[in-house]
Amino acid sequence: MHILPAVKKLKIDMGEAAREVYFDYDPTMEPEQYSIVADKTGIRVFSSDKKGKFYAKKTLEQIFYEYKDKIPCFTIEDEPKYSYRGFMMDCCRHFFTVDEIKKEIEVAASVKMNKFHWHLTDDQGWRIEIKKYPLLTEIGSVRKQTRKDGKEVKGYYTAEEIKDIVKFCKERFIDVIPEIDMPGHFTAAIAAYPHLGCTGEKKEVSEHFGIHCEIACAGKETTYGFIKDVLDEVTELFPYEYIHIGGDEALKYRYTECPDCRKKIAEENLADEEALQGYFMNAAIDYLAEKRRKAVLWNDGTLGGNVKGNYAVQYWKETKECKNAAIAAAESGKEIIYSPFSSLYLDYPCGMTPLKKTYNYKEEKELTDRVKGLETPVWTEFIPDIKTWELRAYPRLFAVAERAWSEEKDYDGFLLRLDEYEKFAKENFAIKICDNPDPNRIAGLIETLKFGIKAFDPYFIEFARLTRITKKRMNKRKNS
Numbered sequence: 001m002h003i004l005p006a007v008k009k010l011k012i013d014m015g016e017a018a019r020e021v022y023f024d025y026d027p028t029m030e031p032e033q034y035s036i037v038a039d040k041t042g043i044r045v046f047s048s049d050k051k052g053k054f055y056a057k058k059t060l061e062q063i064f065y066e067y068k069d070k071i072p073c074f075t076i077e078d079e080p081k082y083s084y085r086g087f088m089m090d091c092c093r094h095f096f097t098v099d100e101i102k103k104e105i106e107v108a109a110s111v112k113m114n115k116f117h118w119h120l121t122d123d124q125g126w127r128i129e130i131k132k133y134p135l136l137t138e139i140g141s142v143r144k145q146t147r148k149d150g151k152e153v154k155g156y157y158t159a160e161e162i163k164d165i166v167k168f169c170k171e172r173f174i175d176v177i178p179e180i181d182m183p184g185h186f187t188a189a190i191a192a193y194p195h196l197g198c199t200g201e202k203k204e205v206s207e208h209f210g211i212h213c214e215i216a217c218a219g220k221e222t223t224y225g226f227i228k229d230v231l232d233e234v235t236e237l238f239p240y241e242y243i244h245i246g247g248d249e250a251l252k253y254r255y256t257e258c259p260d261c262r263k264k265i266a267e268e269n270l271a272d273e274e275a276l277q278g279y280f281m282n283a284a285i286d287y288l289a290e291k292r293r294k295a296v297l298w299n300d301g302t303l304g305g306n307v308k309g310n311y312a313v314q315y316w317k318e319t320k321e322c323k324n325a326a327i328a329a330a331e332s333g334k335e336i337i338y339s340p341f342s343s344l345y346l347d348y349p350c351g352m353t354p355l356k357k358t359y360n361y362k363e364e365k366e367l368t369d370r371v372k373g374l375e376t377p378v379w380t381e382f383i384p385d386i387k388t389w390e391l392r393a394y395p396r397l398f399a400v401a402e403r404a405w406s407e408e409k410d411y412d413g414f415l416l417r418l419d420e421y422e423k424f425a426k427e428n429f430a431i432k433i434c435d436n437p438d439p440n441r442i443a444g445l446i447e448t449l450k451f452g453i454k455a456f457d458p459y460f461i462e463f464a465r466l467t468r469i470t471k472k473r474m475n476k477r478k479n480s
């Protein structure tokens with residue numbers, strides 16, 4: 001019997017089970033836990049909540065598919081390893097329709113994932129309707145072209161469409177975690193409302209990828225007002241505990257020269273520009289806490305060392321400095337959502353991040369005790385359409401789903417389960433799945449090289465230059 005993700009205990013008995021399914025309540029079970037006993041009298045499912053019942057049904061769908069009309073007698077006991085089992089869709093770099101998103105949510109639900117992290121704002125597009133600031137979508141959701149290709153990319157989700165997605169997810173016991181990325185990855189917002197940037201100058205929705213220098217000004221009170229207004233509407237649309245506020249890749253170039261930011265650093269007695277970002281993140285964290293929500297920050301968003309309050313950290317960046325920031329957060333009791341770049345990022349080809357590497361992702365022992373769960377991000381800079389999204393995400397997303405649900409770690413066993421699951425998924429969801437997810441070293445190297453050449457943008461050289469200047473300016477101030 002092949003069930004993906006692997007169930008905790010499975011025993012196959014002699015004989016054929018009757019197909020009638022009965023659902024029973026067992027108050028001794030934990031949320032999400034379930035058991036199934038199948039014998040000649042029928043198939044009995046036990047759980048203490050609707051989630052356990054839902055996961056039992058997902059397991060049964062795979063069993064019915066595998067055995068068609070002759071089901072053996074069996075017993076299953078099952079429960080998740082982690083309470084956070086997520087995937088992320090970046091709908092900013094490329095836009096996906098509501099139906100396309102729903103399709104992938106359906107697939108994720110079938111492998112018992114329960115968090116959909118929806119990346120909704122970035123330099124290249126603002127994708128969520130905010131009624132108080134209509135220009136965010138009127139201007140910010142339209143990118144004239146990408147790296148001089150002449151092709152417009154546009155689109156956003158209305159409040160009604162968002163409610164529809166949230167409802168669709170709720171029916172599948174998936175929490176939706178919206179991400180409003182700040183203060184970096186903010187060019188589209190600045191294009192709509194230039195006063196949000198440090199210079200106040202008009203900018204275009206970005207036509208390039210990488211780290212940008214226009215970030216939300218942390219010195220002006222109007223920026224804080226804007227963020228609160230946006231979070232007011234976001235929390236109305238998304239009823240769940242977590243709201244992601246990004247914090248990643250915020251180049252402090254403008255902060256080193258903006259009079260408002262310099263003034264804020266002095267007034268608040270902040271150590272440097274990194275601490276200014278920390279101050280900015282704290283304002284959003286505290287505002288969300290007032291609404292009884294918990295902010296999630298990428299781990300490089302906490303580098304200022306002064307980020308406080310009720311927040312969770314998403315561990316993606318594995319440099320020593322960023323890992324230490326996550327460890328410090330874990331030691332102070334913060335939850336860690338585990339998304340290491342080198343293994344759980346699925347935007348890169350399998351040649352660079354093979355399936356086996358994703359499955360055997362690197363665990364950092366200093367973080368293990370605080371890991372709330374796993375999330376696999378799929379950034380879409382180089383994913384122009386949903387077919388390509390699927391070919392990148394699948395089957396590696398299934399490896400993440402299994403590692404998030406199952407205690408068992410057994411790659412060969414996973415491959416057997418995957419073989420059966422892929423047939424099931426292709427037939428039921430009509431998805432595309434990469435058919436060579438573990439290429440040999442040479443093929444992997446060639447694929448990685450080709451991707452690197454395609455992804456390279458001379459614009460990156462400019463980012464690197466601004467990063468160097470920023471570091472120099474910050475070091476000079478520190479030493480003076």
Ligand code: ACM
Nearest residue numbers: 248249298316379
């Ligand atoms: C990220 O990959 N910039 C979080």
Ligand code: ZN
Nearest residue numbers: 198217258261
């Ligand atoms: Zn500023």
